[in-house]
Amino acid sequence: MPRRIVIIGAHAAAVDAAVAARKTDRTAEITLLTTEKHAGYSRCGLPFVLGGHIPRFKDLIVFPQTFYKMMKLNLLYKTTATNIDTEAKTVEIQDKTEKRKLPYDSLIIATGAFPFVPPIKGREKHGVHVVRTIEDGQKIDKAIKDGAKSAVVIGGGLIGLEVAIALVERGLKTTVVELIPQVLPAMLDTDMAKLVHEMLEQKGLRIIVGKGVDEILGEEKVTGVSVGGEQISTDLVVIATGVKANTELAKKAGIATGFRGAIKANARMETNVPGVYAVGDCAESINLVTGRPALVQLGTVAVRHGKVAGINAAGGYALFSGVLGSGVTKFFDMEIGATGLNEFFAKRNGIATVTGALSSKTKADYYPGALPIRVKLVVEKESQRIIGGQIVGSEEVTQRINALSFAIQMHMTVRELAKADTAYAPPLSETWEPMVLAAEIALRKLR
């Protein structure tokens, strides 16, 4: 009898799990299910559709239906998993017409995360949005097309700012409100965040940090928000204060959860119940620097999780290596990236650090069009190892983050980085690579 693999979810982690499972076991019966009417689309692309960079929401659908056919994957849309029975090895599912039970040999839980909406007074009003699904994006798009002229985004993290920028690009007078006294608090240290903050203000975004929204104002429909005594009128509110792992179903089935409520998984991405795997935004990882559980809800982690779980669920053997939280984004013409621990998280983990930061150019100084870039390294004092990097610049940030990510993963010391062999050509870089010079600066503090 063919192996039956059920995957609850049908986005990044789930689809990559299904593909890896199919490659491992040609005959397995693989079923994916999603509560949504779209599957396998890139949530990360939503702000860029809103901003007009990508023409249509449906462009975000990475795999066409023919792909699932070709890979012989059963994909169930608008279907909710209502119960998991780990003894009987069945998943109870509910679609428009019926409730039934899917038997499984291996189960992969890819239930993702849901937007966390803090208990702000008035959050239920018409005109208050979140950004998680294509439908969420379409609602905001419609509000703009219906004439919204101003917006308040609650949350100055990655998604909040990406959406705020999209709204500015669409012509809305936009204000971002962030409770923590800096933008991108999970990604950047205060000094690096300041560069981003200043650029965004220059581009016309109003940013209020260190204050929360006290109330969302308006009758039935939102008309404004109240922030530290100030009333800001707005046609639109977007709440982007993070997401929470969607684990209700797993918990009900006796599957253990851990860090920040995410499902506990070992290096094979297997939960405490043998044969049941957890992947993506609902599942824990191990941080490669601290060795401790972490919850990194990024697409790259989701697909890496999915691949490992898919191989294991199909009878293969694969291990997940851990996370650094390497991430990057583009705000207008500025690229912002980070990997590993920043100073704040290092301190919180009890790690004594020194840092090295340096501003340079993206091309030879004399080459027309050379643009600014700033690199900051976080170095563990004891081992002299690089444990984090943050970069804000006009180009070539992503792959520098990858270079630092490789350095961290391979336990490179700051001394080794200061002597590294790097590539150079006048139209593409400076002779002395800024990462190398930042290492030199950090090294001097260690002497």
Added chain:
Amino acid sequence: MPRRIVIIGAHAAAVDAAVAARKTDRTAEITLLTTEKHAGYSRCGLPFVLGGHIPRFKDLIVFPQTFYKMMKLNLLYKTTATNIDTEAKTVEIQDKTEKRKLPYDSLIIATGAFPFVPPIKGREKHGVHVVRTIEDGQKIDKAIKDGAKSAVVIGGGLIGLEVAIALVERGLKTTVVELIPQVLPAMLDTDMAKLVHEMLEQKGLRIIVGKGVDEILGEEKVTGVSVGGEQISTDLVVIATGVKANTELAKKAGIATGFRGAIKANARMETNVPGVYAVGDCAESINLVTGRPALVQLGTVAVRHGKVAGINAAGGYALFSGVLGSGVTKFFDMEIGATGLNEFFAKRNGIATVTGALSSKTKADYYPGALPIRVKLVVEKESQRIIGGQIVGSEEVTQRINALSFAIQMHMTVRELAKADTAYAPPLSETWEPMVLAAEIALRKLR
């Protein structure tokens, strides 16, 4: 008495040596000398001035004269070192007016390299150029301004092609002739070189590979070249068949030379004569993969050499870590980079390899403006370690080369790279980083 440091040379390696020496010893008397009338300029920028990307040749001068004053460096222009006496510790120098001896405590030889001109019949004719100095560049620029309409570049390596492209950009009908049956033979394997070759032909460059120039034709002035029986008429010939380490002075002084005639230097960049250092294009390095002597004549290596020698010459202690030959260039809108060993050099060093190559996009597939990129990895079979990488693509090539360079330096296995944590955002990269996918492909060949 202050320490006397003499540096023969005044470009990349020499100036970085002087700066490092000054930082190490505030009171040292530091003298640099150059036979040229310009010092401390970027030779790498010459083709980009010729092509019109950089306005003036003098823009390539990285440090103004005020810099040398500020750093208290004595810089002698148009001055030739005619003899080194390692017993008496003096350098005999000759300028326009006099011959004299400079005593030294530490000597740094940064005599660079000179263009190697193969013994082609007719190479002495008027209209035959090399590209090494600002004066060389100015002569070619003048020939174009004087009405040259066509050119033949002998040599399809990095400099040859950079110059050929500049000539195309200036409107000259240009042909490149390369003896080896591919372009960029020192940098790329045949499969990757083919991508570059095809793109260059599409851009209007004629490329002849696998054939040499039999004769440069013309009376006093060049009128054509003869290549495998074909006569190609041309107004201009540029010979770019590599450079040779300039070691005559060193050899005369009894300083040992080694690989490809370059000056032997230990990890402190010190020659067989204590207190005498050698840096830049005239000095050997150790290849980080093979552990064997190598001669990598790149600006990045020169400045790294210079820094180490400068510290040591001034009484400090620094070690050079070795080279991978990481290099990159930009041909029209294509970026081309390589690091470590390619298949050819691995084989020559007796290393059994597998490779993984993959074509991908520079942004999410659905993001408008996503451009092609191809990554090739060379993996040592025995250790499964990455020992080389080659990338041809439209953007973000340089820092991927740096990322692979870090991976090679840190002995990353292809298995580790296949599981690496990388950064992603739709406008900046694909979810699965092509370097990671190329590792996956190589890994499959090892199973």
